[in-house]
Amino acid sequence: MFTTFGNRGTMHLGLCLRVLILVALTVPIRAAQPAQETFTLTVPNGPTSTLSGSSVSLLCQVSPLFNVEPLEVRWYHSSNIHSPALLYKDHKIQETPVVPRYRGRVSLTGGMERGNVSLTLERVTLEDRGEYVCQVSSEQWYEKASVFLTVNVTGREPVLSVAEARGGGGGQVNVTCSSEGWSPQPKLTWRNKDGAEIRNEQEVLNTSDPQGLVSVSSWLLYACSYSDWLACTVSLSEEAKREGRILPHIYTAPTAVPGVYKEALIVTLILSLVIICALCSVILCKRRGSMWSSSQKSRNRSDQAELGQRPADQTELGKGPAETEHLIKGAENTVQTPTEQRAAGKDVHLKGSENTVQTPTEQRAAGKDVHLEGAENTVQTPTEQRAAGEELNLNDWHHVKIFKVNILLDEKNAHPAIRINKGKRAHYVKEKDTEKPSRTHLHVFSEERFSSGQHYWEVKVKDGTTEKLSWYVGVARENVDKRPAVPLTPQNGFWILSxxxxxxxxxxxxxxxxxxxxxxxxxxxxxxxDRHTLSFYNVDTKSLLYTFTDVKTSNYFPLLSPGRCDKIPIKIN
Structure with missing residues (x-):
């Protein structure tokens, strides 16, 4: 029995040794296994999309799977076959000959030992879009496949406008929506206030600029409305979209009734001309009467002096015959004052008159140019500057502060949670639980409105060391929509710094x-x-913060907000 067990143990031991030897021999054989004689490449069926400025991987996989480190891998754009974006050869990525704009932005990050030769491209630009070719080569075989890259660029917020429809009939208006700077071509959708898409009677136009960015515009006829929103959405996807809204109506003055308005304007112009002519006639008659009276008095004085006549009021002055004779004898030597000589029509020549200095008013009246000492340092008024054709430097706070005006806040036109003190100071008070404000945007308008000229005012937003949580200042156009759903944007008539x-x-x-x-x-x-600009300044540093360059409307109302749930006030300086 001992012998049998010994033989069996020897047999088992020999079997284990043979297995270990087989395993040891198999591993190096697989590692040294040569490349497949033939293979294929697997790439995505559809295009690969990414956002401008991000990173993206262009997938490419060898099939069947094997280690491709000994092989050559080449990635190139279809528009430049001879200059690759990346070249892997001799077990490393080659620096040349590759397109310079790809250097430092491309790499192979898939795991070549597992047959993955995917290309990673960083900091993607619009220029990177298009077809890329993945090519893998061995000494016996090569294969290539294409991957398409699209670069998404989200364009600007849509701009909407309303105009009269051709023919002006049917109570309809022509609503236009346009947006630019998209890639690829976006989708434009019109929706009504209920969110339902509008498909009828609309046209869409797409154009591309030299950089390949797409501009989209659309217009449609829509029933004129003073309360129903119309929304225009431009999108590439749910994540990349822009939306604008507008009320599809054209504002007209209440009195602008056809025929009546025209007749009222004509009557007003005629009445104005009549009143102006009457005022001019009255002023001219008064001036002529004053000049005639002055001339007549001067002539009488001159005649009395030359003829030696006794003034009519001599007796009243109590002068006797001797005094009268003395006055008559000396009459030929009587010297008139310069004013009397001018009134008598005589030329005035005073001794030393060549040294006489006239006032600026007298010099201008005489038709002379006025040159005052130090005149080059004289500060002109804003009106004189504009009249002289001088341009304001918006970057210079000293140029604009001279237009400062007085602003008063309109308490009747304030949010229910704002309290106004003396028309200058505004602060937030806690809203009542039962109070339902007419609008969620918490601000107050000014009593003043501006339609022309230049105006500057200041708002103190910080007092001492206490810091506010929020505030905003700026202007709004007349008749802005005040409902909660209306965003505070330039398209909706608000231009603000927050x-x-x-x-x-x-x-x-x-x-x-x-x-x-x-x-x-x-x-x-x-x-x-006049120039449709709105600028904000840091008065502490006397520097420009920002300028809106397209602030166009008929009337402007200053506005400000002390911020919600922030009881620290702000005030007009």
């Missing part, structure tokens, strides 16, 4: 430009109605 403790300073444009402010106590606001 502050929020979480977001910092920003203006209500899309996209929002960065505004860096270290310290701000007083905001200066300058409105140029």
């Amino acid at each position: 502050y929020d403790k979480e977001q910092g300073f920003h203006v209500n444009t899309d996209p929002q430009p960065p505004i860096t402010v270290a310290k701000l106590t007083i905001v200066g606001v300058f409105l140029d109605c």
